Amino acid sequence: MLREYKNDRNHKIDVESLELEDDLSYPEGPVKITGWKEKQLRSKVIPSVKVVWQHHNVKEATWERESEMRDKYPELYFRKECYQ
Template sequence: MKEVRRFGKKRKLSSRFVGQFEILEIIRQVAYRLALPPALLRVHNVFHVSMLRKYISDSSHVLSHDTLSLHENLSYEEKPVQILDKKDKVLRNKTIPLVKVLWKNSAVEEATLELESNMRENYP
């Protein structure tokens, strides 16, 4: 289950926000209905204000909206793209080889350290 990440679940280096969407309707003072893309069809389109973040428009800011292929249970599979760095963690009696992995739907800042043996086993 390590390579499967669920929509909306926070991990240490995963981003919290999915994208910018238009507000269709203000249902109550704290509830908004959003215009979601067809890829997020199974996600309920009414959100509490605590789940939203204000977008300040900037003409130089260009957003790229990559489409995710979501499974039936709103999860998607992360695949490694590149190994950025190699590191050995030294403990008292042994050394653990680690690799810094860049994942498919993540930025360079969100790369994670994984065990080299696990990466060789799961992705030969």
């Protein structure tokens, strides 16, 4: 069922601050880690981190696998301002 859209200031992106690629995409990287959790499966534990991304607010943070974040963004784990 469709609903009426309610305007939210958090849905807007400041286009002047974006550097667009040729295909009109823009690079996004992690800004900080705001949480940790472990998911227990039958035979193993999967650690996850909650990541805030560039050009997004804290409400839009996503849970990502810790191993993938360490591989892609190792510098994120060495900056003190990335942890809260």
